[in-house]
Amino acid sequence: MVDSLQARLIGVLQELRRIPDVVAVALARRDGLLIAHLLPKSMDPKRIAAMAAAIVGTSEMAAGEMGFGPFFQSIVDSEKVKMLATGAGEEGILITMVRTDANMGLVLLSVGKAVQSIADLMETAAQEVGT
């Protein structure tokens, strides 16, 4: 049951990974612990999970402080890669890394679908376990 949640989450990540120009994806918890990842060997998934939590926590705080309404995602824009850290349900953060010249319309649409699937999966699992 629990293993199958992990497998299903990986399935969602794999689907997102197949979008053109998406180079890496991972799923972290809002408190900075890693849930699942499809990252290249050169990256440390646990560190990235912790950083994404700090980025999302800080951004969410900033958005709230300035009265921008609910937070959706942060984008780290750098020379080679853009990193999207998107809230996925109450507990999760979806990390998507794409090439800078990627078709952002398609990327954002796919990320939006993925976070919805992740939120649904995690909610169902939480109900099954009863916590």
Place this chain on the structure above:
Amino acid sequence: MGEPDTTRVKTGIQILDERLRGGFPRPSTLLLFSDKPTEKRLFAENFAVEGAKTGETTLYVDFYRAPSLARAELARFGKFSLDHLVIVDAISSQLLVPSMEKYSVKDIGSLTGITDVIVDAIEAERPARIVIDSMEFLSDRFPKEAVLSEWQRIIEAAEATQSVTCFLFINWTYHERDLGTIRAMSDFIIEFQSSMRGGILRNSMRISQMQEDGIRTNWIPYTFKDLVGVTVYFPRILVTGPFNAGKSTVVKALCEKSISIDRMGTTVAFDYGSVNITGIEAEVFGTPGQERFEFIFRIFAREVSGVLLVVDATRPEDFERAKYMLELIGPRIPYVVLANKSDLPGALKPDVIARKMELPDETPILATVATANSGVRDALLILAEMIIGVR
């Protein structure tokens, strides 16, 4: 160190072996128990391979896996000589294929026949360790009274050869009273549980010795890695304390590889590193100390295994803040206080700090110098022992 202790067998998990005063005494009967399907086999396999690695004979009775598969899976726990691992094949006859093993069950429909094979193997091999994987296979198929009496027969044979026996058992069918009987036949009970929070699965175990005043641990979280086997695992050790106490330096001193997100000499986000010492693996998170970064602190102050509270021993004015940070993390979380910068002139002694902070009696407080890596590791080990909790 002298001769290796042959009156005990090690679990291979160093911090547990220390708690068990060198391992499980020979002979003894271990019940690896859960009431739901969870990972008990990892511990049993780790235990079997640990024995085979050190040259002890280990007998593994397997009702579920072909011996070749069992050997392949056991090899994930590290290298050992196959001569030391004797398998009692209780699967081939279920599959109607011939067995290649020295010991094999011929008729899976005969309970006493099964026990005869196991007892013969014990008497012939005189193993230091035995794993029976698993008793629910028998309890599902045979009448309860008969299973309990054959169970007792295996225990007696194992005691005669000074063996330590692991019985894996999930309870599907027995009532509490029968469980009481099974517990009473055992010297140690190792319970297993799995839980899931926010998409992450955690395994933990708890060891209780049945005799009065015996050892009893808290729930110990553990993890498994190929070739390393089972290790105690703390998903989050929080290093926290007031501004400029030396938290980042403590994280650096503990972890070979760590990162710090700092600007102008103060942590603005967090420090992170992982530790691997004496059979313990831990993720270490350092928080910012300044009040304006408290929202970051709250992100990481969840599901905390234990806390290293760092205070600057020369700045008693910050002690109040340190206590407040502990409160933010929540009640009943084990913590150790590090009286840091204890080499500086004017540094207060740990007992003075404990009094000024009004710490509860028996709160461990250590004088440390994080810049010189002094006392920091000891603090982590003390914290680990508090989390594991042995009485």
